[in-house]
Amino acid sequence: MNEVFTGADLFSELERVQRQLSSVFDGFPRSLRSSRPGVFPPVNIGSTDDTIEIVAFAPGLDTTKLDVSIDKGLLNIAGERATRERDLPEGAREYAQERFNGAFRRVIELPQQADPDKVQARYVDGCLLISVGKREASKPRAITVQ
Numbered sequence: 735m736n737e738v739f740t741g742a743d744l745f746s747e748l749e750r751v752q753r754q755l756s757s758v759f760d761g762f763p764r765s766l767r768s769s770r771p772g773v774f775p776p777v778n779i780g781s782t783d784d785t786i787e788i789v790a791f792a793p794g795l796d797t798t799k800l801d802v803s804i805d806k807g808l809l810n811i812a813g814e815r816a817t818r819e820r821d822l823p824e825g826a827r828e829y830a831q832e833r834f835n836g837a838f839r840r841v842i843e844l845p846q847q848a849d850p851d852k853v854q855a856r857y858v859d860g861c862l863l864i865s866v867g868k869r870e871a872s873k874p875r876a877i878t879v880q
Contacts, residue, residue, distance in 0.1 A: 774834040775811065775862070777842065783874055786848055786866040790840065793860030800857070802864060804850040811862065812839040847871075 775792035790811055800813040817835040822828060844866060852867025 773840065774815075774838045775840060777840070779842070781845075781868075784868055785852075786844060786868065788842065788862075788864040788866070790862040790864070791860065792862050795857065795860075795862075797857050800862070802853075802855045802862070804844070804848075804853060804866070807844050807846070807848065807850075809842040809844055809864065809866070810839065811842070811864075812837075814838070 775790040777791070778789045780787050788809065792813070792815070794815050795813055796816065801810070802812075803810045814837045815835055847868045849867045849869045853864065855862065855864045857863070
């Protein structure tokens with residue numbers, strides 16, 4: 735620890751350490767509930783007093799190739815998004831593609847209060863909307879004090 739960093743040396747050293755830490759933790763979720771980058775379809779999960787609401791952002795799906803099921807507390811979303819023809823001009827090369835194509839499977843662990851007999855799913859405007867009812871015993875209720 736004899737080295738003393740001053741001015742630009744300190745900031746360049748901090749930048750180097752930050753790059754090293756980023757490379758170590760690259761690919762890990764940013765929070766306990768988030769998933770790694772590139773997972774398809776991305777989802778938002780929330781709840782009301784009566785339901786657990788899942789929105790999977792999956793534009794361009796053929797609903798006949800979409801499978802949604804619940805087994806042992808796990809919600810499975812599987813399907814396939816067809817490859818589109820490229821509209822590149824003659825002689826052009828593609829450098830990047832961010833649109834996911836091909837088969838996918840996403841598994842989401844549901845909370846214990848989820849009732850697998852009360853599930854509805856619909857596909858609207860490129861979003862798969864899944865509503866899972868909660869068990870009656872888990873719903874909030876008022877208790878009368880005597």
